Amino acid sequence: xxxxxxxxxxxxxxxxxxxxxxxxxxxxxxxxxxxxxxxxxxxxxxxxxxxxxxxxxxxxxxxxxxxxxxxxxxxxxxxxxxxxxxxxxxxxxxxxxxxxxxxxxxxxxxxxxxxxxxxxxxxxxxxxxxxxxxxxxxxxxxxxxxxxxx
Amino acid sequence: xxxxxxxxxxxxxxxxxxxxxxxxxxxxxxxxxxxxxxxxxxxxxxxxxxxxxxxxxxxxxxxxxxxxxxxxxxxxxxxxxxxxxxxxxxxxxxxxxxxxxxxxxxxxxxxxxxxxxxxxxxxxxxxxxxxxxxxxxxxxxxxxxxxxxxxxxxxxxxxxxxxxxxxxxxxxxxxxxxxxxxxxxxxxxxxxxxxxxxxxxxxxxxxxxxxxxxxxxxxxxxxxxxxxxxxxxxxxxxxxxxxxxxxxxxxxxxxxxxx
Numbered sequence: 363x364x365x366x367x368x369x370x371x372x373x374x375x376x377x378x379x380x381x382x383x384x385x386x387x388x389x390x391x392x393x394x395x396x397x398x399x400x401x402x403x404x405x406x407x408x409x410x411x412x413x414x415x416x417x418x419x420x421x422x423x424x425x426x427x428x429x430x431x432x433x434x435x436x437x438x439x440x441x442x443x444x445x446x447x448x449x450x451x452x453x454x455x456x457x458x459x460x461x462x463x464x465x466x467x468x469x470x471x472x473x474x475x476x477x478x479x480x481x482x483x484x485x486x487x488x489x490x491x492x493x494x495x496x497x498x499x500x501x502x503x504x505x506x507x508x509x510x511x512x
Numbered sequence: 513x514x515x516x517x518x519x520x521x522x523x524x525x526x527x528x529x530x531x532x533x534x535x536x537x538x539x540x541x542x543x544x545x546x547x548x549x550x551x552x553x554x555x556x557x558x559x560x561x562x563x564x565x566x567x568x569x570x571x572x573x574x575x576x577x578x579x580x581x582x583x584x585x586x587x588x589x590x591x592x593x594x595x596x597x598x599x600x601x602x603x604x605x606x607x608x609x610x611x612x613x614x615x616x617x618x619x620x621x622x623x624x625x626x627x628x629x630x631x632x633x634x635x636x637x638x639x640x641x642x643x644x645x646x647x648x649x650x651x652x653x654x655x656x657x658x659x660x661x662x663x664x665x666x667x668x669x670x671x672x673x674x675x676x677x678x679x680x681x682x683x684x685x686x687x688x689x690x691x692x693x694x695x696x697x698x699x700x701x702x703x704x705x706x707x708x709x710x711x712x713x714x715x716x717x718x719x720x721x722x723x724x725x726x727x728x729x730x731x732x733x734x735x736x737x738x739x740x741x742x743x744x745x746x747x748x749x750x751x752x753x754x755x756x757x758x759x760x761x762x763x764x765x766x767x768x769x770x771x
Contacts, residue, residue, distance in 0.1 A: 371651075372652060375651050375652040376652070378648045379645050379648040379649055379652065379720075381644075382640075382641040382642075382644035382645040383641070383645055383725065385638060385640075385641035386595070386638065386641055386642070386645075386721075387535075387595050387596070387726065388596040388598045388633060389597050389598055393598075441605070442601045442604070443536065443540065443597065443600055443601055443604055445535075445597060445726070445729055445730070445733070446597045446600075446601060448729050449597070449725050449726050452725065452728070452729060453720070453725045454652070456720070456723050456725075456728070458653070458716050458719065458720050458723065459653050461754070461758070462712065462715065462716045462761075465758045465761060465762050466712075466765075468758075468762065469765060469766055491732050494729075494732050494733075495732065495735075498732075498733065498736045499736060502736070502737075
């Protein structure tokens with residue numbers, strides 16, 4: 363097990379990329395740092411689960427849940443839109459690599475492999491969305507039960 | 513402070529329109545407008561003081577029953593969108609402030625103008641951010657230092673191209689197609705010189721700058737909030753961008769690897 367290459371470096375890259383993405387969305391600097399830490403938390407969870415040998419979909423689901431919980435709590439505390447943190451921290455999870463591989467197999471002309479890769483990328487996107495769905499729905503439920511304003 | 517129906521419509525439609533433009537979720541837009549209207553006595557509970565809001569990412573319709581009993585409608589078509597979450601945050605604070613303090617019309621419009629003119633990151637900083645995103649994602653997807661450098665340069669070029677293309681107001685599909693085609697072309701050509709070890713990580717890294725993050729997140733949050741029409745709208749947009757990117761990259765790779 364290679365801790366540097368499997369855990370530390372991906373987290374570092376995620377943090378830097380998150381900060382740069384925050385600039386694109388015109389978020390103020392201290393919020394970007396907070397969002398970057400959220401990205402690192404999810405990446406850390408993802409890497410650890412992956413090393414443990416968990417199912418890939420579970421890894422993505424758990425990472426998306428972690429991001430959502432972090433964003434919801436922080437947004438409530440600092441009274442800012444949840445989006446501000448969620449947007450940035452979720453981008454490193456986007457299965458860009460898998461989509462690219464699907465596209466490459468399509469060029470190669472292997473339709474069966476293309477379908478397989480597409481389903482793979484889509485199911486990853488789906489499990490990320492489900493993670494966000496699950497947490498956000500629970501938060502909405504909590505808000506209704508406690509009758510708190512946004 | 514009392515406000516005429518017309519002024520209230522102006523305030524709510526301006527705030528709502530700006531929120532959509534800057535990339536807020538639809539439920540936030542509808543909720544803000546409902547709260548502001550409620551603060552001035554239009555709370556949907558008594559007949560004749562009702563307010564109805566309908567928003568999708570392209571359009572905003574607000575109807576308020578005026579004091580004379582006739583309903584008044586203001587509609588706003590949103591064609592231009594630029595993501596600026598800092599201004600969304602400030603507009604959110606403003607609507608919270610309006611609900612507690614109930615300021616008069618002039619004060620509110622003054623605040624809105626202040627928010628509209630808030631500073632954004634300068635163009636060089638934005639270009640640099642594209643370079644950093646592309647370079648770090650090239651490393652993230654397993655590239656080496658050479659790949660990161662090439663991806664960073666391509667990131668800068670992507671930003672410059674999208675700035676140039678934006679002048680002709682292209683469709684989202686076309687913009688993704690042009691940018692990714694340019695990125696893939698450069699990546700393949702550089703890999704032919706032997707400076708980089710293949711072009712996969714370079715292309716993935718530089719294309720990550722084009723990922724429609726705000727569209728994807730808003731899509732999920734709109735679906736959760738039950739705004740299915742808005743969710744479908746943003747989902748379609750995200751899919752079109754993705755298809756555009758794939759088409760551009762695929763055609764460039766096929767073209768330049770074949771000879």
